Amino acid sequence: MKTDIILAGVGGQGILSIAAVLGSAAITNNLYMKQAETHGMSQRGGDVQSHARLSDRPVYSDLIARGTADIILSVEPMEALRYLPYLKEDGYVVTSSAPLVNVPDYPPLEALREALEALPRRVIVDAEALAREAAGNARASNVVMLGAASPFIEIPFEYLERGVIAIFERKGDGVTDMNLKALRAGRQFAREHAG
């Protein structure tokens, strides 16, 4: 098994919490994992990406090659499109629908929606609404997104659930429960809406 995921977002949106869950899921189940992060300058509100590579065989490159990513998992809709050249032919784009507008020339929302819906395999999630509805807190929206990508990640779903527990445990049962609900809600949504 092998899943290469491009995580995308804007500096400050916390995509690394998604990466942390994936990392924990991989390492506690003796899978190989490499996960390259963006630190430094672009964390100040610029575009950020992380390449997460999970496999049952050794992973060599820290970076995903173009045209080979299984999933683009983005917490911001325009950022989902930025990495399309990395996606393999039958890869999935899983993205939040909530735009983060911090540049003056941000594209018209209608054009953005059309570009996303034109993609052959995509899941577009109103992650904050789903997080509020299912987990009672919009802050769980990143974990909703991970859940929405989970049907396309080739590892058992329990691994991800245990990853969520491992990462959020320190913050108490309430936070862990909330994130587990978010994870499951995202998964459920993707199952129903993947197109």
Next chain:
Amino acid sequence: MQKQLLLGVEAVARGAIDAGISGVYAYPGTPSTEITEYIQESRVAIARGIHRQWSANEKTAMESALGMSYAGKRALVCMKHVGMNVAADCFMNAAVTGINGGMVVVAADDPSMHSSQNEQDSRVYGKFALVPVLEPADQQEAYDMTRHAFDLSEQWGLPVLLRVTTRMAHSRAGVTTAPPNDENALHYPEDRRQFVLLPVNARERYRSLLGKQPDIARESDASPCNRYTDGEDRSLGIVACGIAYNYLMEVFDGRPPHPVVKVSRYPLPRKMIERLAAECDRLLVLEEGYPVVEELLRGYLAKEPVAGRLDGTLPRDGELDADRVAAALGIPRRATTMDVPGIVVARPPALCAGCSHRDVYRALNEVMTAYPGGRVFSDIGCYTLGALPPFQSIDTTVDMGASITMAKGAADAGLSPAVCVIGDSTFAHSGMTGLLDCVTEGTPVTIIISDNESVSMTGGQDSAAAGRVEAICRGIGVEEAHLRVLHPVPRNHDELCRVIRDEIEYPGVSVIVPRRPCIQKASRDKKKQQRTP
């Protein structure tokens, strides 16, 4: 033992702790910062009382580490690649004095300049100083080679340079660790002259350094850091250095058909390279950064055709990846099926909403409209983002501390008004000495130290100047009347403008200190407090 998921730089930190260091000395800089931060949080490091506070700059860090080594203990020094320029004086001379306790210098290079002014290659410094260089390809090697580097340092009596690059540094992978060594006991150099580089001693030390070179080079061939792997297709032989080895393995799914020399220790393993050259028709060098190895192999009369970054087989600048390596090998890659849609626009980084630097630039821009001949010399930090829209306030960013001194030189040339914007940490790093030059000559410069009480660009470390900026300026000789501390918030905009204007009109050295804590750091500190009741 269960693997731990560690960033490459965290693996270096863990390797150093387990090698028995007694201190880490560093100044923050991407992608090296997390080494020191990991040690600062490490339970072992805290229990052992390992020195782990930030230094004022890379030179003070390197020198302190050499001092710890002098006293017989193991010391780690960390910095980003450009930090090596600041610390180079000590580094070069530490190769001549040699060390006592093991000393390992980590230089974190940033090819493609993700967060840097240039992409200089620190391996050149290793060669320049004539010390062994290690370049781990992955996170496990980063751990293992850091430990090994300390042994190597003590074996040869020399500092050892460990070169990492951004992708390895900032990528996580599973790492297996081993139990830590004890720290070294305090023990002094046997020869009192070792560290006294008077010419008479220095000549002797330098000869001893030169004398070690053949053996150090020979050892590269026997080192487990370097490896020859045979392959059937000898039309091509490949030299793969550091992380470039991973891209090669990626392209061939772990089984390259060609003979390969994996290089993670320099000087180059000469025998391996000679064998490769003898057995293969052509050579391809895969290396991150400068064509350091390729240049060596080409020589002037190379009969062997060598390909790499110099002949255009690989791009001369920018970091490598599997796609670039595949192209160099003439291997077709899976075509990308989709382009970036035209509606996607650039999203450059920006100053945070509510950041104090914003108030400073808003005021400065307003004042500067009256001075078309004026220029703003700036420096490196979050405030460098003032070069981008909407502010576009600054005219220069070169190297840490250069704002004050460039403003001085420009003022000497007759540019007026010469204004400078520098951060508090950069001022402490290397702005103070430039201020001394200005005060000595009474140069007409207006220096704004935009003080957010934090080293923010690199993640909010404590600034060495915290709480002391005015005292430092006074001590250097800035006149009290022209040392102006302000509170940069929108409601004080007019006052900010007035003070900047007044000080520009003053034909001598003025220092303006707009001070308000970094909002990111403030919120992080608050969270930390909530976590530790």
